[in-house]
Amino acid sequence: MSIPNLDIRPIAGALGAEIHGVNLAKDLDDDMFAAIHQTMLDHCVIMFRDQDISPQAQIDFAKRWGKLHKHPFMPGLKGHPELLEIVKKEDDVHTLGGDWHTDQMFTAVPALATMLYAKETPPAGGDTLFSNMYMAYDALSDAMKAMLADARTVNIYTKNKGRAAAMKNDYSDGEPEEYVHPLFRTHPETGRKTLYLSYKGVTRRIAGLSDEESGPILDFLMKHATRPEFTCRFAWEPGSLGIWDNRSVMHLAVNDYHGFRRVMHRLTIEGQPIKAA
Numbered sequence: 001m002s003i004p005n006l007d008i009r010p011i012a013g014a015l016g017a018e019i020h021g022v023n024l025a026k027d028l029d030d031d032m033f034a035a036i037h038q039t040m041l042d043h044c045v046i047m048f049r050d051q052d053i054s055p056q057a058q059i060d061f062a063k064r065w066g067k068l069h070k071h072p073f074m075p076g077l078k079g080h081p082e083l084l085e086i087v088k089k090e091d092d093v094h095t096l097g098g099d100w101h102t103d104q105m106f107t108a109v110p111a112l113a114t115m116l117y118a119k120e121t122p123p124a125g126g127d128t129l130f131s132n133m134y135m136a137y138d139a140l141s142d143a144m145k146a147m148l149a150d151a152r153t154v155n156i157y158t159k160n161k162g163r164a165a166a167m168k169n170d171y172s173d174g175e176p177e178e179y180v181h182p183l184f185r186t187h188p189e190t191g192r193k194t195l196y197l198s199y200k201g202v203t204r205r206i207a208g209l210s211d212e213e214s215g216p217i218l219d220f221l222m223k224h225a226t227r228p229e230f231t232c233r234f235a236w237e238p239g240s241l242g243i244w245d246n247r248s249v250m251h252l253a254v255n256d257y258h259g260f261r262r263v264m265h266r267l268t269i270e271g272q273p274i275k276a277a
Helices: 028-041 055-061 135-138 141-148 209-227
Strands: 005-009 017-020 045-048 084-088 113-120 128-132 152-154 180-181 184-187 194-195 203-206 231-234 239-245 248-252 262-269
Touching: 005 028, 017 028, 028 045, 028 128, 028 239, 055 113, 055 262, 128 135, 135 194, 135 209, 180 184, 203 209, 239 248
Parallel strands: 017 045
Antiparallel strands: 005 017, 045 239, 084 262, 113 239, 113 262, 128 231, 128 248, 152 180, 152 203, 184 194
16 A cells, blocks of 8 residues: 655644645545544544535545444434534524533443534634643553553533534433443554543543542543643634544633634544443
8 A cells, every 4th residue: 555645734742733735525545545544543633624525525534434423412414414513603602512522422432533624613713622632641640540540430411511502402301321431541543541531511420439539530630631731722714624533632612702603514433342441
């Protein structure tokens, strides 16, 4: 296989890269896709600028990464049920994804990757922050790693969280299910160990501990995992498309553009059962 020489421009020292000179609306041969895939593994988050793709073209590209995952609690775009249209209108106060999180941790098998395509963006603001969970794990003390080596977290969908008006839950009555995942996991492709959690609205507690016992530990880990030196920030423009590896990053949508509209098309790729570190 001949790996193409991509134009890769790192976003920050910790993670993230922009790939230039690739048209995602065209069919990508296997060598080109392999190079893009490897770049995501190397940088955890990859971004493309100036893409003009239809919902179907985005779906076709996403299927190269694996089987698509339909959001269990939110309706998809009409005609494309796998594609979630994320809309924040000018008068909306809340935004989707406004806390540090890993996509779909409230499911039995969380998403492998997320693909987000910018349709409409504000003139400024609406960026996404990413944090490198390899670095977060590596920077923990050996004693902390040993103490929490077998820890598992209880994760639950946040049914009543504030959201933009257009982002309605599609959820039946009753309480969401709990799903338990390792706090430390091993990435199935790179073999590296990562810290694996979301904000408290999803990662509720450490299994076997009370809220009072696990709360300070989770608070510390979240603060630690989002240290500035572990992060990068991406400013969206119409036509920007990003893909991030949910097995190695957390992310946060910055809610700083009140009075402006933002529309994004999101797809998630199914993951595999999680292997503990």
